[in-house]
Amino acid sequence: MNLDRHTQLDARLRDATRADSRITHALAYGSFTQGTADEFSDLEYWLYLEPDAEFDVHKWLEKLTPVLHGVVNEFGAFNAILSGLLRVELHAVPNTSLGELESWGNEHLFPERMLVKDADGRLAAALEKLTAKPPPQPEAQATLDRLLNWLTFGLNVLARGERIRAHGLLWWIQGGLLTLAAVKSGHAEYLQSPARLAERRLDAETLSRYTGVTGGVDDLEQVYANAMAWTLELAESLGLTVNAELAGDLQERARVGGSP
Known part of the structure; x- marks a missing residue:
């Protein structure tokens, strides 16, 4: 299993996120952060922006890698398809949405792998609070x-x-x-x-x-x-x-x- 491409692109995305002043907080999620990814896995991120920031997520990603196809999916997230059918999912929302993390489930949560950028410590605190929740129980x-x-x-x-x-x-x-x-x-x-x-x-x-x-x-x-x-x-x-x-x-x- 070769994940070099995923690892290299993940590093570029994280560097670009940290360098962009419009993005105050960012996290990665999904199988790549859980250690279960393979060559068919997606790369997935949440980008939290300054509330009044102008941000075209498609153009932002295209500066880092060629995008063959881009679309906003049924759940409001930007999905990009790269060569070789590698998918990247990017949620770009105002940082006023950070509080919504409280409603997330905490299955297979690894904050140390997920945390990409945290301008004021709020994201780290939210993830710590999330991990402290009891694990979901089968209903x-x-x-x-x-x-x-x-x-x-x-x-x-x-x-x-x-x-x-x-x-x-x-x-x-x-x-x-x-x-x-x-x-x-x-x-x-x-x-x-x-x-x-x-x-x-x-x-x-x-x-x-x-x-x-x-x-x-x-x-x-x-x-x-x-x-x-x-x-x-x-x-x-x-x-x-x-x-x-x-x-x-x-x-x-x-x-x-x-x-x-």
Whole structure:
């Protein structure tokens, strides 16, 4: 595994950040700061600016490396694609947003690797406070409750004949199932991103069950039947609560080839 390119670009980005007076605070995050990066990983940063600063994040990055494609994603962050499909994610926000760090999760947090620039010590203090928070706990019942909602939604639109829509809703169902399966296995290290490193964390049986809740648009009756069955099995094995009438309705609707 060769991370020389990531390491060199990270160093240039950190140097440029420290040299730019418009940026008062900056931190890196993601797999590169967690020690789990590989050659396919992104580089990710938050840049906190003087409130009235004019800052074009695209032009700023292009001074450091050629950008093949740049776009503001659905969550307001600038994403750049460099040669070789290396992605860089940059959030550029006023430093009045530093207080929002309090709401971050603290999974795999390494302040000494994350801290890039701190003009007044506020960022270091915020990261220290964040690391002192109790680690996130699996909220299995809440996860199941959301999963039951998405499963019902998907089964209803499938029964209506909206197969493409039902296929898209599987993303939410799969995420809920992966989270509960990880909790059951004791490998719930990535509660905020349950698919991350799933192949390394989860056992062969769980991965096989997951395969059964994937498939194409033509496979949805079987996929949803598998998802429903796995949901109820996980709920029982984890001692979670499912309304009995709801469970019966789901089983009825999810019968392969069934109709509402």
